[in-house]
Amino acid sequence: xxxxxxxxxxxxxxxxxxxxxxxxxxxxxxxxxxxxxxxxxxxxxxxxxxxxxxxxxxxxxxxxxxxxxxxxxxxxxxxxxxxxxxxxxxxxxxxxxxxxxxxxxxxxxxxxxxxxxxxxxxxxxxxxxxxxxxxxxxxxxxxxxxxxxxxxxxxxxxxxxxxxxxxxxxxxxxxxxxxxxxxxxxxxxxxxxxxxxxxxxxxxxxxxxxxxxxxxxxxxxxxxxxxxxxxxxxxxxxxxxxxxxxxxxxxxxxxxxxxxxxxxxxxxxxxxxxxxxxxxxxxx
Numbered sequence: 001x002x003x004x005x006x007x008x009x010x011x012x013x014x015x016x017x018x019x020x021x022x023x024x025x026x027x028x029x030x031x032x033x034x035x036x037x038x039x040x041x042x043x044x045x046x047x048x049x050x051x052x053x054x055x056x057x058x059x060x061x062x063x064x065x066x067x068x069x070x071x072x073x074x075x076x077x078x079x080x081x082x083x084x085x086x087x088x089x090x091x092x093x094x095x096x097x098x099x100x101x102x103x104x105x106x107x108x109x110x111x112x113x114x115x116x117x118x119x120x121x122x123x124x125x126x127x128x129x130x131x132x133x134x135x136x137x138x139x140x141x142x143x144x145x146x147x148x149x150x151x152x153x154x155x156x157x158x159x160x161x162x163x164x165x166x167x168x169x170x171x172x173x174x175x176x177x178x179x180x181x182x183x184x185x186x187x188x189x190x191x192x193x194x195x196x197x198x199x200x201x202x203x204x205x206x207x208x209x210x211x212x213x214x215x216x217x218x219x220x221x222x223x224x225x226x227x228x229x230x231x232x233x234x235x236x237x238x239x240x241x242x243x244x245x246x247x248x249x250x251x252x253x254x255x256x257x258x259x260x261x262x263x264x265x266x267x268x269x270x271x272x273x274x275x276x277x278x279x280x281x282x283x284x
Contacts, residue, residue: 005034005035005036005112005113005114005115005116006023006026006027006034006035006036006114006115006116006117006118007035007036007038007108007109007112007114007116007117007118008020008023008035008036008037008038008117008118008119009038009039009040009105009117009118009119009120010037010038010039010078010081011039012039012077012078012081014152015120015121015150015151015152016120017081018120018150018152019118019119019120019150020037020081020085020118021085022118022148022150022277023035023118023148024085024086024090024092025158026116026118026186027090034091034093035090035091035092035093036092036093036095036112036114037078037081037082037085037092037093037094037095038095038096038097038108038112039074039077039078039094039095039096039097040096040097040098040099040108041070041071041074041096041097041098041099042098042099043063043067043098043099067098071096071098074096075094075096078094078095078096079094081094082094095112105117105143106143106144109143109144109145110144114145115145115146116145116146116147116148116182117143117145117146117147117148118147118148118150119147119148119149119150120149120150120151120152121149121150121151143282144282145281146178146179146182146279146280146281147279147280147281148247148277148278148279148280149277149278149280150277150278151275157246158186158246159186159188159246159247159277160186160188160189160246161188161189161191161243161244161245161246161247162179162182162183162188162189162190162191162245162246162247162248162249162279163191163193163236163239163240163243163245163247163248163249164176164179164190164191164192164193164222164248164249164250165193165194165195165236165248165249165250166192166193166194166210166213166251167194168194168206168209168210168213173213173216173217173251174217175251175252175281175282176213176217176219176251177217178281179249179251179279179281180217180218180219180220182249182279183221183249184220184221188221188246188247189221189222189223190219190221190222190223190249191222191223191225191239191243191245192210192213192214192219192222192223192224192225193225193226193227193236193239194206194209194210194225194226194227195227195228195229195232195235195236195239196226196227196228196229196235197229197230197231197232197235203226203228206226207224207226210224210226211224225239225243227239236248240276245276246276246277247276247277247278247279248276248277248278248279249278249279249280249281250278250279250280251280251281251282252280252281252282
């Protein structure tokens with residue numbers, strides 16, 4: 001994959017540590033060496049508004065002093081975290097940024113020239129959600145670069161087998177190139193999988209459609225799989241478990257089953273219960 005830089009966000013908690021540890025392992029597999037460890041903090045006036053809904057209680061002098069101290073402390077913390085994770089072949093650049101709640105993650109990614117985001121899956125009340133005014137699903141919708149989403153239980157083992165969930169009823173699969181590039185960079189196999197939920201399509205026909213998609217997008221090092229299940233998430237989880245997948249990859253595509261998997265209630269189940277990272281990229 002041609003990711004110029006890997007961006008991983010940190011809040012100095014367990015989930016952030018898991019995401020950082022995972023991101024630090026990618027350069028050793030991919031042969032890349034630069035990771036940006038980003039900590040975003042809310043300026044004093046915004047923090048005051050969050051707690052009192054009144055930012056006028058802060059004088060300019062107090063705001064400047066508080067923000068200077070806040071920046072110093074957080075820079076020290078992120079420096080320590082970067083030093084703890086750094087390895088011989090991994091260069092981690094620690095960065096602290098203020099956000100006034102108008103800056104979104106998309107613009108930060110662009111300014112840092114990052115090609116891949118590694119982030120933890122968080123709920124509505126998370127600090128990150130307050131900063132960027134978004135939840136994980138909205139964040140995914142807005143991103144131009146691929147993202148790897150992890151939960152507290154996601155392991156950081158080497159990525160050898162990637163389960164790629166497809167919807168053969170969709171016409172556009174252009175995001176597959178990003179998944180294929182990522183898999184190639186890790187020397188990982190892609191296991192293309194379609195979960196048949198209604199019995200309307202014969203397996204032989206589905207297999208041919210998957211092969212056509214793979215040929216059209218010039219995929220290499222892949223297998224073709226059809227799973228029958230009454231629910232998409234159930235079938236996908238069963239496949240991940242039986243196939244010993246190290247990662248699941250999905251496209252934010254169309255209006256079909258995969259879109260519902262990502263933006264409905266299921267993605268939290270997939271992310272939190274599968275115990276493996278989820279690679280998500282948009283159709284371009």
